[in-house]
Amino acid sequence: xxxxxxxxxxxxxxxxxxxxxxxxxxxxxxxxxxxxxxxxxxxxxxxxxxxxxxxxxxxxxxxxxxxxxxxxxxxxxxxxxxxxxxxxxxxxxxxxxxxxxxxxxxxxxxxxxxxxxxxxxxxxxxxxxxxxxxxxxxxxxxxxxxxxxxxxxxxxxxxxxxxxxxxxxxxxxxxxxxxxxxxxxxxxxxxxxxxxxxxxxxxxxxxxxxxxxxxxxxxxxxxxxxxxxxxxxxxxxxxxxxxxxxxxxxxxxxxxxxxxxxxxxxxxxxxxxxxxxxxxxxxxxxxxxxxxxxxxxxxxxxxxxxxxxxxxxxxxxxxxxxxxxxxxxxxxxxxxxxxxxxxxxxxxxxxxxxxxxxxxxxxxxxxxxxxxxxxxxxxxxxxxxxxxxxxxxxxxxxxxxxxxxxxxxxxxxxxxxxxxxxxxxxxxxxxxxxxxxxxxxxxxxxxxxxxxxxxxxxxxxxxxxxxxxxxxxxxxxxxxx
Numbered sequence: 001x002x003x004x005x006x007x008x009x010x011x012x013x014x015x016x017x018x019x020x021x022x023x024x025x026x027x028x029x030x031x032x033x034x035x036x037x038x039x040x041x042x043x044x045x046x047x048x049x050x051x052x053x054x055x056x057x058x059x060x061x062x063x064x065x066x067x068x069x070x071x072x073x074x075x076x077x078x079x080x081x082x083x084x085x086x087x088x089x090x091x092x093x094x095x096x097x098x099x100x101x102x103x104x105x106x107x108x109x110x111x112x113x114x115x116x117x118x119x120x121x122x123x124x125x126x127x128x129x130x131x132x133x134x135x136x137x138x139x140x141x142x143x144x145x146x147x148x149x150x151x152x153x154x155x156x157x158x159x160x161x162x163x164x165x166x167x168x169x170x171x172x173x174x175x176x177x178x179x180x181x182x183x184x185x186x187x188x189x190x191x192x193x194x195x196x197x198x199x200x201x202x203x204x205x206x207x208x209x210x211x212x213x214x215x216x217x218x219x220x221x222x223x224x225x226x227x228x229x230x231x232x233x234x235x236x237x238x239x240x241x242x243x244x245x246x247x248x249x250x251x252x253x254x255x256x257x258x259x260x261x262x263x264x265x266x267x268x269x270x271x272x273x274x275x276x277x278x279x280x281x282x283x284x285x286x287x288x289x290x291x292x293x294x295x296x297x298x299x300x301x302x303x304x305x306x307x308x309x310x311x312x313x314x315x316x317x318x319x320x321x322x323x324x325x326x327x328x329x330x331x332x333x334x335x336x337x338x339x340x341x342x343x344x345x346x347x348x349x350x351x352x353x354x355x356x357x358x359x360x361x362x363x364x365x366x367x368x369x370x371x372x373x374x375x376x377x378x379x380x381x382x383x384x385x386x387x388x389x390x391x392x393x394x395x396x397x398x399x400x401x402x403x404x405x406x407x408x409x410x411x412x413x414x415x416x417x418x419x420x421x422x423x424x425x426x427x428x429x430x431x432x433x434x435x436x437x438x439x440x441x442x443x444x445x446x447x448x449x450x451x452x453x454x455x456x457x458x459x460x461x462x463x464x465x466x467x468x469x470x471x472x473x474x475x476x477x478x479x480x481x
Contacts, residue, residue, distance in 0.1 A: 003035030004208050007061070007068070008042045008201070011054035014259035017312070018213065018243045018251060020064065021277045025240060026211050027066040028278065028300040038205055039071030041082040044197055049084075060260040064270050065293065070205075078205040083197050090192045093200050093230060094153055094185055102229040103185060105151040106133040107144045129154070129181030150188040155229060157182050162221045167238035168305050169214070174221035183222060195219055199226040207235050211302075214239040238302055241281050244309045251312050267340050267370030272321040280310035290323055322368035330357050333364060340370045347381050358465060362457050379451035380465060383474045388455075389448035393478045397437060398445035404431045405446055406475040409468055419468040421460045449478040 007023040009015065030037050039058070043049035058073070070076035080086055097103035106129075117127045134156065136144075144151070157176050164172040185196040198219075202210060210220075217239050227234040245255035257263055263273055271293065278296045279289065282305050328336060334357045338344045347356050356377070363376045378384070385393065392398045408427040409419070416423055432438050437445075444454035450462050450471060463471055 001208060003030055003033045004038060004206055005030045005035065005211060006038040006040050006202070006205065006207050007066075008040040008198070009057050010042045010045060010048075011050060011057060012045055012048040013053055014261045015057045015060045016251075017258050017260060017263070017277070020060070020260045021243060021280055022212055022240065023061055023066055024064065024274065024277050025282070025300075025305070028297055029209070029211060029302060031297055032300050035208075036069040037067070038076075038078070038207065039068040039074075039081065040201060040205070041072055041084075042194070042197070043082055043084045044192055044194065046084075046191070056261060060264070063264060064260065064274055083192070083201065086197070086201065087190075087192065089204060090186075090197055090200055094192075094196070097155065097185070097229055098153065101156070103153050103155050104134060104136075104182075105141065106154045106182075106184075107149045107151045108132050126178075127180060128177075129183070131182060134182060152184045152188050153186040154182040154184055155226065157225060162224055164217070164220050164224065164237060166217075167209075167211075167236055167302050169217075169239055169307055172217060174218070176221075176225070179218070179222055179225075185226075195222045196226060199223050199230070199232075202235055203227075203230070203232050209236045209238065211238045211240065214241055238305070240305060241307055241309045243280055244311050246311065246313070248309075248311065255312070256314065267372065268317070268321050269324045269336065269370070272317070272324040275324075276317045276320050280312065281306050290320060318368040325367060325370070326364055328364075330361055333357070333360050337370050337373045341374050341377055343378075343381065347377070351381075355465065362461055362465070366457070376456070379453060379456060380462065383450075383452055383477065385448065385452045385478065389452050389478075392445050392448050392454055393480075395445075397435070397441060398448075399479060400435045401431060401437045401442060401445045402449050402475050402479055404434045406472055406479070409472050409475075412468060417468055419464050419466075419471070421464060424460045424463050449475050 005026040007026055009019055009023075027037055029035075039061070041054055043054070054072070058071075061068075068074065070078060070081065072081045075081075094103065098105070112132075113129070116130055116132075120127055133154075157179065160176050162174045162176060164174070166172050183195070184193050186192055201207075220237050220239070224234050243251045245251045247255075249255075251258055257266060260273070264270075274293060275291055275296070278291070278300075282300065284291065284296075284299050285304060325333070325336075334353070337360050338356075341347070341356075344356065359377050359380050360373060362380075363373060367373055367376070393402075405427065408430060412419075412423070428442070432442055435442075443459060446459050447456055447462070448454040450459055450466060451457075456462075466474070
């Protein structure tokens with residue numbers, strides 16, 4: 001048997017990190033076993049589904065490195081891969097259930113159903129369809145059809161226990177009486193309901209394993225009843241624990257960044273996000289945290305998925321992303337960071353690509369996301385003194401240090417140009433002797449004069465990047481000359 005799994009998002013917005021984690025675990029499972037990954041679009045919500053969202057989700061999944069074997073852009077033997085294009089398939093299966101008496105048409109109006117629900121609320125009973133149209137005679141049905149009454153299609157449910165042998169959670173049992181009565185398969189406007197469409201899709205696409213969030217457990221009970229009614233063998237189910245925010249509430253927009261696209265825009269690397277998400281509900285059995293994709297894929301198993309909720313730690317993700325940034329070589333770092341530098345084109349045109357690579361390399365140990373580079377590169381490319389720097393410039397001791405350093409630079413002859421780290425190492429002891437400044441008192445004013453902040457990279461590295469003339473110009477500006 002070839003293992004086949006599917007990722008089936010609804011194109012109603014950006015890809016949530018929880019749904020991305022679902023796609024990731026499906027991908028790891030099926031690639032570990034050499035199976036096939038199906039990408040399906042569940043766009044039955046006609047009002048909210050958009051083509052833009054579909055494209056965005058597919059781009060984000062591809063950005064994470066999750067490839068698929070079949071999908072809207074990769075036609076296979078089991079398409080179409082958008083639910084909106086599969087209506088006739090759903091209608092054929094619905095007709096089968098109606099003809100076999102396993103489903104029936106219900107003519108109850110919204111007002112009638114709401115009155116039933118209100119009565120149940122008054123009696124403090126859970127809402128449940130009472131089966132009003134379940135046993136209508138052929139004559140009664142014909143009369144309602146003659147009146148032109150609209151109808152939905154409901155599945156007949158019998159009293160029974162429904163066993164879900166969950167690959168992650170073990171045996172879970174539902175009583176059919178907890179499912180709200182005979183539930184709807186098709187709406188009165190001809191739209192197919194989620195649970196019915198999913199079953200037909202998974203059957204006709206030969207899906208063998210359905211791995212999804214635990215919030216779908218109740219849906220699984222309903223879907224098993226549909227499988228039985230149609231005479232199909234259900235796939236194997238596995239329901240993963242939810243992802244919670246730091247406050248242990250369901251991860252949502254109020255926690256901040258929650259979509260893959262936002263993480264990408266904020267400068268996270270796909271390798272880091274892949275690694276971090278893989279540890280949200282799974283572990284390799286030891287204390288490892290930073291793991292290459294190939295290592296995670298080799299060791300992944302459903303047995304190590306946890307039943308308890310995973311807590312999304314934003315600080316830990318940033319830390320891990322910083323590790324991956326420092327793994328990049330110079331060319332990789334330049335390619336990754338350049339899209340996050342608004343003035344990259346101008347900088348390269350003015351100073352050259354190698355100069356910008358040097359600057360990025362200088363700061364790589366001090367950033368956690370790619371967007372951190374822009375203000376740091378700005379410090380080197382264009383001087384702008386911050387508030388802390390301006391306070392330093394006003395101090396007499398700082399002015400003495402800057403003036404002494406400036407005079408040393410200005411006095412360099414042509415044999416000692418261009419400016420190098422070694423030359424700065426020669427100058428600094430003379431500045432220290434002339435001013436009595438050392439440590440922070442020596443380096444912070446000079447750094448502030450060079451980059452506009454007393455905190456940052458070593459001036460012995462920054463100085464050569466700027467060049468003697470530019471350092472002198474910035475020192476003059478700091479001194480008010």
